[in-house]
Amino acid sequence: MxxxxxxxxxxxxxxxxxxxxxxxxxxxxxxxxxxxxxxxxxxxxxxxxxxxxxxxxxxxxTPESSLPDPLESPEPIVPEPLVQPDPILLPTQAERIPEAAAIQPPVLATQLQQSFARLLNLQTSTVVEIPPGLTVVHIGKPNDQIPPDIDVSGFPNSEIVSRIHADIRVEGETYYIEDVGSSNGTYINNSPLPMGNRHRLRPGDRISLGKGDKISFLFQT
Known part of the structure; x- marks a missing residue:
């Protein structure tokens, strides 16, 4: 019951x-x-x-009929094949040569640059070129011992300049001046240059040959 x-x-x-x-x-x-x-x-x-x-x-x-249906396995996903892009055709070396040759500018010959120095005479505004290719440039007047590379005999008041007065020495692109035993001396920017001493010349330096600044030059490059 x-x-x-x-x-x-x-x-x-x-x-x-x-x-x-x-x-x-x-x-x-x-x-x-x-x-x-x-x-x-x-x-x-x-x-x-x-x-x-x-x-x-x-x-x-529970009766078997009431059991839920087993889960069905999902169908496998098959990936789509990758679409390969069309290959890019590059020009061969033989094909690129004419194009490259057309783009490249013409080759110009490189010119060697060389600096030149000169002396400007302040009394006459005359320019005297310092001879290139020399390591020692003699300044003075004609004589039998050392012919001057820069002859100042034609300038006014040249009588105060010694026949062997001063030398300009060239080392690379640097210029030096020294008095070599002149009678009236050499002056740089109105200061006396002792004999045997060298002075490095810079653009704008004033070179006076003899006392009184009667014959003077301006160094230029």
Whole structure:
């Protein structure tokens, strides 16, 4: 029998609701040990004490028809083949030569540049070029010992200039001047240049041959 949990009325086995109060009755099962009818939610059989929670799965299992369908394996995704771009055809070396030759500018011959120095006579504004290619340039007037490379005999007041007066020495692109024993001396920017001493010439230096600044030159490059 099944006892109603609401009014404790004893109902016959298999009843689904109480005959007295119409309360839904709990589902009952037979104890697998002694066969006594017990409620399905009971943990132990009231007759023999059997542990009902250990009942094998087939007695409590859901009918096979109610089981959900197994998940179907998705179809494998096949990647689409990569589309290869058309190869870029590069011109061969033989084809590039005419094009490169047309772009390149004509090659111009490199001209060697060489600096030149000169002396500007301040009394007459006459320009005297310092001879290129010489490492020692003699300044003076014509004589029998050392012919001057720069002859100042034609300038006014040249009588104060010694025949062997001064030398300009060239070292690379640097110019030096020294007095070589003149009678009236050599002056650089109005300062006397001791005999044997060298002075490095710079553009704008004033060179005076003799005292009184009567014959003077401006060094230029």
């Amino acid at each position: 099944i006892v109603c949990p609401n009014c404790n009325h004893a109902n016959p086995d298999g009843a689904v609701q109480c005959e007295a109060c119409y309360t839904p009755l709990p589902v009952s099962i037979a104890c697998p040990s002694c066969g006594t009818t017990v409620q399905a939610d009971a943990s132990f059989c009231g007759q023999c004490g059997y542990h009902l929670k250990s009942v094998s799965a087939p007695m409590l299992s």
